[in-house]
Amino acid sequence: MSEIHALGETELQERLRMLQEKYDGFMQRRLKLDMSRGKPSPEQLQLSMGMLDAVTSADGLLASDGTDTRNYGGLDGIPEAKALFAQILEVSPQEIVIGGSSSLTMMHDAIARAMLFGVDADSTPWGKRSAVKFLCPSPGYDRHFAICELFGIEMIAIDMFDDGPDMDTVERLAGEDDSIKGIWCVPKYSNPDGLTYSDDVVDRLARMKTKAGDFRIMWDNAYAVHHLTERADKLKNIFAACRDAGNPDRVLMFSSTSKISFAGSGIAVMAASERNLNVTRKQLSVQTIGPDKVNQLRHVRFFEHISKLESHMAKHASILKPKFDLVLNMFERELDGKGVATWRKPNGGYFISLNTLDGCAVEVVKLAAEAGVTLTKAGATFPYGTDPRDRNIRIAPSYPTLAELETAIEVICVCVEIASIKKIMG
Amino acid sequence: MSEIHALGETELQERLRMLQEKYDGFMQRRLKLDMSRGKPSPEQLQLSMGMLDAVTSADGLLASDGTDTRNYGGLDGIPEAKALFAQILEVSPQEIVIGGSSSLTMMHDAIARAMLFGVDADSTPWGKRSAVKFLCPSPGYDRHFAICELFGIEMIAIDMFDDGPDMDTVERLAGEDDSIKGIWCVPKYSNPDGLTYSDDVVDRLARMKTKAGDFRIMWDNAYAVHHLTERADKLKNIFAACRDAGNPDRVLMFSSTSKISFAGSGIAVMAASERNLNVTRKQLSVQTIGPDKVNQLRHVRFFEHISKLESHMAKHASILKPKFDLVLNMFERELDGKGVATWRKPNGGYFISLNTLDGCAVEVVKLAAEAGVTLTKAGATFPYGTDPRDRNIRIAPSYPTLAELETAIEVICVCVEIASIKKIMG
Incomplete structure (x- = not known):
């Protein structure tokens, strides 16, 4: 798919119609996915269950x-x-x-x-x-x-x-x-x-x-x-x-x-x-x-000690990494080269920061929410909840399953494109 | 032993000499007893050890x-x-x-x-x-x-x-x-x-x-x-x-x-x-x-539920009650009728409040400390740490063993009498 800024009015409208169709498809699925906070997944929490046995009535x-x-x-x-x-x-x-x-x-x-x-x-x-x-x-x-x-x-x-x-x-x-x-x-x-x-x-x-x-x-x-x-x-x-x-x-x-x-x-x-x-x-x-x-x-x-803790963190990473990779790969596949968004590839932490075209973040979050995907409130990453360029969206990939994540990111990518085209068309 | 206010100068001096001898005996024992805070005893903490097994890796x-x-x-x-x-x-x-x-x-x-x-x-x-x-x-x-x-x-x-x-x-x-x-x-x-x-x-x-x-x-x-x-x-x-x-x-x-x-x-x-x-x-x-x-x-x-918790509290009481009884019985035996102190008999809680003659609490706590028995700082039970009548001493019987408590209260009773006689003699 080509850079949307290079598209003419008709091409944009055609592209928007196709995206809207996809979006309507999501709407019909009545999704309910929450990516609003950087919460560990149940699978990650499971890694520490042994801690509950580390101090029992048998221990000093x-x-x-x-x-x-x-x-x-x-x-x-x-x-x-x-x-x-x-x-x-x-x-x-x-x-x-x-x-x-x-x-x-x-x-x-x-x-x-x-x-x-x-x-x-x-x-x-x-x-x-x-x-x-x-x-x-x-x-x-x-x-x-x-x-x-x-x-x-x-x-x-x-x-x-x-x-x-x-x-x-x-x-x-x-x-x-x-x-x-x-x-x-x-x-x-x-x-x-x-x-x-x-x-x-x-x-x-x-x-x-x-x-x-x-x-x-x-x-x-x-x-x-x-x-x-x-x-x-x-x-x-x-x-x-x-x-x-x-x-x-x-x-x-x-x-x-x-x-x-x-x-x-x-x-x-x-x-x-x-x-x-x-x-x-x-x-x-x-x-x-x-x-x-x-x-x-x-x-x-x-x-x-620290080395055992670091091994433990490697287990967290083995759960988190595929989720981050999925998001990044999908962004690359769905958004790269279209001139609608930029993002970073982090070596750690809990988030991927997605920047849309200026003036699109609130709309993307709104569209995603209406399709059942809850994101962190647009603007939340700025003082007073106001992103001066209205472009930053915080993606929290940790909690959903890979399957849920795939759907959520599909939705988000479609919303980004819709919002971008609408923005360009004015 | 009679009301100290009824004693003459010579009798007071003789009484003080005897008390001082007892006190010196405690000094030689190099005691180290802490009754300063209302802490549960290890025996009481043991009652709840089962709680450490209430949530394990095998549980939901x-x-x-x-x-x-x-x-x-x-x-x-x-x-x-x-x-x-x-x-x-x-x-x-x-x-x-x-x-x-x-x-x-x-x-x-x-x-x-x-x-x-x-x-x-x-x-x-x-x-x-x-x-x-x-x-x-x-x-x-x-x-x-x-x-x-x-x-x-x-x-x-x-x-x-x-x-x-x-x-x-x-x-x-x-x-x-x-x-x-x-x-x-x-x-x-x-x-x-x-x-x-x-x-x-x-x-x-x-x-x-x-x-x-x-x-x-x-x-x-x-x-x-x-x-x-x-x-x-x-x-x-x-x-x-x-x-x-x-x-x-x-x-x-x-x-x-x-x-x-x-x-x-x-x-x-x-x-x-x-x-x-x-x-x-x-x-x-x-x-x-x-x-x-x-x-x-x-x-x-x-x-x-509340009834199981109440049974649990009855177990705490069965550990605490003998300690409170010991203190109260010793106060009765050692101090009652002497006109040197008053106290209350509580139906619950963690403390016994001992009131000495006015102007004696700081001295009692000091004497006890020098003999190795740490009490709550005199005055601590009043705003700004100042008891206007300098008479209230908070006794916390929960933490020491019965044997330690017996010694500590012996010391305290002797200190109360010494301080009282010194006060009276001016």
Whole structure:
């Protein structure tokens, strides 16, 4: 099929009629496919069922330091859980605080603390300022943006390039406006683009001058070990980079096992400098007597060490890779060369980012929904839910079966073409 | 031994010499006993070991509504967990939100939300006011007071009578000062007094006129099913009372299984009116994708229904009761009739509240600590850690063995007498 921009009016109309026929066919099938969120599939969850047997009534419940995991205490996690996450995140165990089941909660709470109390004892609570702004590389993760909206933090969208955020703009804005208090980053296999920040971007983030002394990089390392291929992307260690640059307190790192073990019952973690963690622990000690330590033990006993965890992740990849390949192959077959969309081929993570012609994403998502395929809301990957070019669609291939996925992507491709032709025809 | 107030100088000195000898004997034993917190004992934790086998790899992981508990979702809990807590708290399942492992976190977060956003869309965030105050029936739970301190909420101590807080004062203050935004209550087997609010107190709390329209009762029903004897105290349902009084949104109820299953790995719950829960859910949806549902399933499969849970609590009581009896019998034997202390005999809960002569509690706790017996910090049961009469000591008998407890209470009794005589002698 040729580039649609090269087609004349009649050819476009003929093409649209054919597509509409296909679309009507889908409508008659009364599909009900949900690709809206990056959820692991039941097959993936099955990989971790052994974890449910890792701590039974026959087992000892003491942590390596003698803590009875069943009882109160242990505000920031048991030593062996810290050690495991330290390996995953390439930091030291002393830089780790283990949380409950949700890293989103740890990010939300970190922002809430900064709003209420400031990032440390010497700084002004963000909530006392007339304006607080965050840099938001976009497309990005909608739930980060929702946290900003909740707290009334003004979001400034930053373009994403192939190697990470547009650093010229990031440096310029952060350097001139002291109401800019931070930046959201998913630095590895980014949500939704699936790209990994280059060493240069990491260095520039660590090194840049910020007008605000209490500027924080919210480093959501959600996909640290979530490779799809043998060619794992390598992310430069921002902890070391910040330390080397004399900005050791600049970065707060977050991660979880939500897409390693169970999405609903994993363990979450925050890594930060000693100074940041002391502030955090002080406030945590009022908020909780400690997170679920038995679940920490369960994880540590099941995964044991980083190499076993990496083998486990290879099993996830063997389930996910065919799904990503299917989507990418279908995009290539159905859309390539037509001038209607572009996409990236990620080496890891949970998403494929599809960019339609400008002004078509909302229409594609609407058409797909009417045909029974639920996608992430168009615009969701941008601050305030508004994609200025109305073109980005986040594809989440993990949950559906291959058969469902094939149907869903067929629908999406038809919707993309329909929306594109309608757009061109005006 | 006679009332010490009736003794002359010489008799007091002789008595003090004998006590000091006993105390020195304890010093030589280099004791190391911790009675500072209300932690379940290992024997109690053992009662719930079966819960670790309630969800294994051989079991189905679906909740009753078909939710896969291993995956994302289920913001406010699975239906069967809501149903179980609804029975415990005598509310409807629709009035329940299940949280993570800590009810303290749910209370902290409820206050944080009120500070940041107000109790609902129509009200002013508490944090925007020049002053926010809370009524704090005292002695009370130190961690409630720590939350107020963290958020800069001014605490007003309210005396505790035999049937609950001094309601005349509560009504007067709440009725005249609109900066008073709430009251902390542990209404059943209160921490530390072990008393249960009377029906009249519950009714007055539900019915009283509050100057602040956004006044909230923080109803920490931590010991709802934690009876020590067959004569369980009966607490009037404040939900029904508030509804009947036309104040359905006044109360936020909290509870957890921390002292039912595992203190570190239980499940927490908040119960509130539909209006309150809608506000809560809206903010929760930004903070988390949902709490640990597998742990909810584990609890529901282990406890099944309220009557089985009640049998389980009877087993806790059979371990706790001899400890409480030991403490009470020793107090009676060692302190009764001497005019040096008073105490209550609770029908449930985790504490015995000991009141020394005015001005002696700090000294008793210090003497005990020097002899190797760690007690809850004197004053901890009052706002700002200051007991105006310096007399209340919270005794937590649950964790030590009976033998350890016997020694610890011997030490405490000697310390109480020493401090009392020194006080009298000036």
